[in-house]
Amino acid sequence: MTTTSRVSFAAAALAAGSVLLLSGTAFAHVSVQPVGEATQGGYATINFKVPNERDNASTTQLEVNFPIDQPLTSVMPQDIPGWTVNVEKTKLDKPLTVHGKQINEAVTKVTWSGGKIESGKFQQFPLSVGKLPENADRMVIKAVQTYDNGEVVRWIEEGKEGAAEPQNPAPVLKLTAAKGDDHHATGAKADDKNTGDKSGDEAKDGHDEASAAHSSDTTARVLGVAGIVVGLGGVAFGVASRRRTS
Template sequence: MKSSRVSFAAALAAGSVLVLSGTAFAHVGVQPGEATKGGYTTINFKVPNERDNASTTQLEVNFPVDQPLSSVMPQDVPGWTVTVEKSKLDKPLTVHGKQVNEAVTKVTWTGGKIEPGKFQQFPLSVGKLPENADQMVFKSIQTYDNGEVVRWIEETKEGAAEPQNPAPVLKLTAAKGAGQHGTGATPDEAKNADKAAASGHDEAASEHSTDTTARALGIAGIVIGLGGVAFGFASRRRSA
């Protein structure tokens, strides 16, 4: 009897851990979780349905106003309608020599349905990412068809446990190299490196060609020499 009670308690505890783990990890998030500072990238907002008796019918993603992006382009998601809202900037941005006076502050997807036990991804192409920040926080709101609203807006504090409704976070990392060779070379240096590599390749090809020709001539000389020896030997036999 005691053994049965222990087994039942262990099973109950294990089940509780699984339930709590599912609740902790099944939240709106951004993938991939990191991108390069100052660059452009494609991110996906992954939205799981956490309810057994309701479907998700709307996702609202808010962009940080203190980290304006000059470009935010959504990809079509079948069955969903996307709305992009912009706001005027207090301080215009200069991107590729052009002045940008407004930036996206909110993107909302509606009209579709994420049923229980399923998830949906909502892609966005974004840039230019901040160069002087380590992360971007996208506070999001998930709405169900039963009227329930879940606000994924809590920011995780360093050294603290993850909050119950964490906001999606995109971590920003330093670029490994500005040049196309991944060594931090400038575009001109990269071009010079390409020219040097091409020149080295041509020289190597030339050397290979010269060496091949020399070998061919050497072999031909040997063949001719052997032919001459054979001819001389045959002549001697005739004269004898």
């Protein structure tokens, strides 16, 4: 192998390794996704996806922190075999009214511990949450991942628009706008229109059938009268012929 070939091969290997390294980093973040949609002002089930990034350690704890300025009055975890969950609440400076009931506390932290996520694997941590913010398009939920070798990774950095992604970005839950009744109203109008058109067509078909029946009845009557006239003519002709013969 020539010197030029060796240099080219080394450069290619370095580039490939860099791509793999960057790709692994990009896809190894702690993230949060809704099951279906997370609608503004509504309730949703969300999943925190936690991959294990270390080859020589296992993840043994996950802590997620909800923003106090976007208080959640209801947070219900789903049981995960081998894991213990703890939900913490904080007293609100200003009470909230939800479904006619005054709420003085909001959930600000949920911690899972006691389990293990081994190297090369991931675990999902589901929560049912609400009431989601009504005037925001996202929630930044900071997370802390702990390994059994004592290492702690804080996924708390908030990304900025137009800037590169931070090294340890915080999970972001995207919120969709609540859907109104316009679509249903439009659908109902369309159905009414279709029903009206169908009724008109049926009425038209009925009118055509009645007209056809009336025409057939008139034709039959005309033919019947014509037959009677022809019959009477034949009788008169026969009587006249008999008279001539006599």
